[in-house]
Amino acid sequence: MKITLTVNGKKYEVDVKPNETLLDVLRDKIGIKSVKAGCWRGECGICTVLLDGKPVKSCLVLAAEADGSEIVTVEGLMKDGRLAPLQKAFIEHGAIQCGFCTSAFVLTAHWLLSRNPNVTREEVIEAINGLICRCTGYEQIIEAILAAAKYYKK
Numbered sequence: 192m193k194i195t196l197t198v199n200g201k202k203y204e205v206d207v208k209p210n211e212t213l214l215d216v217l218r219d220k221i222g223i224k225s226v227k228a229g230c231w232r233g234e235c236g237i238c239t240v241l242l243d244g245k246p247v248k249s250c251l252v253l254a255a256e257a258d259g260s261e262i263v264t265v266e267g268l269m270k271d272g273r274l275a276p277l278q279k280a281f282i283e284h285g286a287i288q289c290g291f292c293t294s295a296f297v298l299t300a301h302w303l304l305s306r307n308p309n310v311t312r313e314e315v316i317e318a319i320n321g322l323i324c325r326c327t328g329y330e331q332i333i334e335a336i337l338a339a340a341k342y343y344k345k
């Protein structure tokens with residue numbers, strides 16, 4: 192079947208099979224390799240993207256179910272080719288090591304801070320609870336998110 196996805200503001204028409212996941216379509220048909228695949232079964236959260244504004248594990252979403260929706264990947268947070276303050280905060284706080292998990296954490300943090308810029312440390316920990324990072328020990332990620340909160344305050 193043919194579906195339409197808007198990814199980072201650009202429209203794509205793609206042919207998908209009924210059992211194809213959003214993860215596979217984003218990576219293999221649209222070519223967005225920042226969306227990583229870890230476990231393929233909803234456990235690591237590394238495949239997270241924003242679907243109509245909310246974080247979803249794209250390995251658990253059928254592409255057909257996402258027909259007509261708006262997807263944001265980590266590239267979608269950049270403005271005029273420049274990193275967003277949140278992305279810079281990840282770099283400045285050493286919250287990126289191998290980088291495999293980074294898109295998922297940044298997108299989840301963006302969703303969280305957009306809803307609640309006065310977020311507490313506990314709320315950050317709760318929001319990133321379903322995401323696995325094998326490198327950083329999480330502390331730097333939490334610090335980066337808390338530091339970036341000021342950019343979301345109006």
Ligand code: FES
Pocket residue numbers: 227228229230231232233234235236237238239248249250251
């Ligand atoms: S690849 Fe989707 S949750 Fe692990």
Ligand code: FES
Pocket residue numbers: 286287288289290291292293323324325326327
């Ligand atoms: S930075 Fe390597 S898995 Fe998180």
